[in-house]
Amino acid sequence: MGFSHGYGAGANEELVGEALAPIRRKVTIATKLHIYSGENLEQQMESRLDASLKRLGTDYVDLYYQHRNEAGVPPEEVAGIMGKLVQKGKIRGWGQSMTTAEEMYRHSREPY
Numbered sequence: 001m002g003f004s005h006g007y008g009a010g011a012n013e014e015l016v017g018e019a020l021a022p023i024r025r026k027v028t029i030a031t032k033l034h035i036y037s038g039e040n041l042e043q044q045m046e047s048r049l050d051a052s053l054k055r056l057g058t059d060y061v062d063l064y065y066q067h068r069n070e071a072g073v074p075p076e077e078v079a080g081i082m083g084k085l086v087q088k089g090k091i092r093g094w095g096q097s098m099t100t101a102e103e104m105y106r107h108s109r110e111p112y
Helices: 007-024 041-056 077-089 101-108
Strands: 030-033 060-067 091-096
Touching: 007 041, 030 041, 030 077, 041 077, 060 077, 077 091
Parallel strands: 030 060, 060 091
Antiparallel strands: none
């Protein structure tokens, strides 16, 4: 799919990373991703995160969130993968925007 890797085709993350480099450990960085159904979900999420980490010039983000829940993408699977990314130390926390109450409930049922 023709994903542009965020606003400005990733240039915004590069700009933020450069600006925050001298004070990285003193600030909170959040970034988001859009997940597409029909692709390997875990590989898709981690590779997009790795690309963001590279552009931001950091080894972790404080908040990684799914921009919106795409039809056909199971919330429970997203929650499990986000948990793995927390365990790997690549993210400190995660969230989701543009979600329904039912999807939030389904996310919360996934232990990690």
